[in-house]
Amino acid sequence: MNSLVRPRFHPFEIIVLLVAGRYGFVYGTATAVMAFLAYYGILLYRDGLSSFFPEEFSFLWPSVFLFSGMVIGDLRDDERRKADDTRRQLELEREEKRTSAGQIETLETALLELEKRFLLQPETVSTLYDVARSINLADMNSLGQALLSGLERFTKIETASLYKKDGNRWILSESIGSYSRRKEIPLQEGPFGRALSTGKLVILQDLFAPAGSAPESTEDREGIPPPLITIPIRNTRQETLWIIAIESVPFLHITPETLRMLEIVGDWAGNQLSLLEEREETRKKLPVDPVTGLFQKAFFLERAREELQKARRYKLPLSLLEVRFIPTDPLGHLLLGRSYLANLREILPLITRDTDLKGTSETGKYLWILLTVTDLDGARIVGERFRKLYLEKKTENPLEQVELDTRIVSFHQGNAGSETAFREFADRLEALGETREA
16 A cells, blocks of 8 residues: 555655744644645645546655654753753843842952941050040130131041030130131020020031932021031030031031040040139139139229229228230130240239239130239339230240230329229229220
């Protein structure tokens, strides 16, 4: 039987194999069916359509077509699935590798940033120690400048100001850097009021405004923007007496750790301020200033009033020599104080007597000498001698930029116009008692 005889190799088989191997099971099966129909049609045409079962027709080739299309197509689909799985796995591995590389890069960057933090830098810790030491060694006159200088070294601030509370306003006391500052600020205005009410460090919100946003203008009526950072300085009674206003600082130095250390430095300054206040209150209760060896202002004025009444009663001359020390530059301003006046004590025994009274102001910027039984001419001689001796001592230290301003008030009951002179003398003593700086 011809149907059982193996025919020659059919060309349609090549097409089925190519399609199944290239496109898979579905396309391979469809191609096998079309190859069978084409093969069957050719045989019908060769027999002249005389029979629906041509003489050379064999089921072998349709079976081969279907078998090739289905099996090869299924094998191809299986390989495709494996290839897709492998490709997905490869992409996952690549993504994980990129993620790992990104994580490594992020960790390396974080490590570098952490190593730059001040707690891991020995020189910064040393600077912080120097700041604490300078604050602890400062007196009332130099504490503000020591605090600003320490902050400048520690946080690299470019401009900063120290304001002191005075009634219902803040008064500019010290500053570093070139910046347009207000001399006076209302007590409750802006970040100053917030720092006063909360007792905590205040950061200007515009400093951390989102990128691309336009923060609202925070300039005051004078067109001066508020400080970036405001640090309250509080005493042990939790009273805010001073405020540090930082107007300009490199942005990279503004970290949470730095802000925390600024608060700590502010606490140090507050504790030192409280200690100095307690010392000052104790000192004021003493008749003699322990630093200068001179009478305190209150005790001096009390004794001066007694001497004025005594001079009037016994008709004796009495003169008051006032000496004011005037700084001519910032260096002279830093030098002034009771410790500076203490260096001049060796001059006073050369120009005064034991019966004369010597007193000083709270700040040490004034020196008073009450000359008993001394008229105006004698007081002038004492004043000139003091000036001469002071200039001689000043030449020993040419860096002292301090000048003298003297004033003499004299009274003698026996002279003409003595009542007027008495009232002027008494009024001057009262004025000294009311003058805050004196």
